[in-house]
Amino acid sequence: MIKVIIAEDDFRVASIHERFLQKIEGVTVAGKALNGEETLRLLGEEEADLLLLDIYMQDQLGTDLLPAIRSQFPHVDVIMITAANDRELVATALRNGVLDYIIKPVSLKRFTSTLQQYQKRREMLKEKEEVSQATIDRLLGLHQTPLNGSGMPKGIDPLTLSKVKAIVEDTGKGISAEEMGSRMGASRATARRYLEYMVSTGEGTAELEYGIVGRPERKYFMAK
Numbered sequence: 001m002i003k004v005i006i007a008e009d010d011f012r013v014a015s016i017h018e019r020f021l022q023k024i025e026g027v028t029v030a031g032k033a034l035n036g037e038e039t040l041r042l043l044g045e046e047e048a049d050l051l052l053l054d055i056y057m058q059d060q061l062g063t064d065l066l067p068a069i070r071s072q073f074p075h076v077d078v079i080m081i082t083a084a085n086d087r088e089l090v091a092t093a094l095r096n097g098v099l100d101y102i103i104k105p106v107s108l109k110r111f112t113s114t115l116q117q118y119q120k121r122r123e124m125l126k127e128k129e130e131v132s133q134a135t136i137d138r139l140l141g142l143h144q145t146p147l148n149g150s151g152m153p154k155g156i157d158p159l160t161l162s163k164v165k166a167i168v169e170d171t172g173k174g175i176s177a178e179e180m181g182s183r184m185g186a187s188r189a190t191a192r193r194y195l196e197y198m199v200s201t202g203e204g205t206a207e208l209e210y211g212i213v214g215r216p217e218r219k220y221f222m223a224k
Contacts (some may be wrong), residue, residue: 018032176217
């Protein structure tokens with residue numbers, strides 16, 4: 001369950017955002033704050049995951065609050081929901097690591113889309129001990145991995161990928177990159193690239209397997 005704090009100086013708008021949140025499964029409102037002071041107090045009292053932050057509040061600008069939030073509550077993610085469209089305020093918010101910046105009035109569709117993307121982002125990070133470049137690109141939403149003519153990322157051949165999937169599925173008990181390289185007649189690095197691509201697309205999963213001696217080995221499975 002994702003716990004959300006709403007920092008909004010207009011109680012009517014805060015109530016609208018609360019109703020929006022109630023329509024999204026897996027999300028709960030941990031509290032509402034009318035100003036910057038109340039926002040910091042609530043963050044200290046509640047183990048919130050996400051802060052919906054306005055900029056124009058009674059005692060200070062939400063952007064002025066961001067450095068304190070980043071310093072005192074580094075685990076809290078921030079999404080700005082504000083009427084402020086000044087370039088410098090937007091730039092300040094982005095420099096302080098906000099995940100999204102929504103200009104009021106916000107529609108239910110835009111609000112829901114943002115929260116659902118946030119949920120996906122958290123799930124992607126939670127389920128992976130190590131992440132590939134493709135996964136990072138998807139998380140940031142800034143870069144797209146270049147595609148080859150088949151629509152696959154460069155370095156991923158669809159026929160080879162099908163072979164890798166078949167081998168993983170055939171093993172059932174999981175397979176390492178070294179074992180895969182031996183089975184497919186390729187290097188360990190090549191095998192790992194294909195296996196990690198499967199993990200990044202959600203078609204595969206990876207787990208660390210601890211042996212009696214040596215470093216833990218990464219085993220790959222088909223996603224259930």
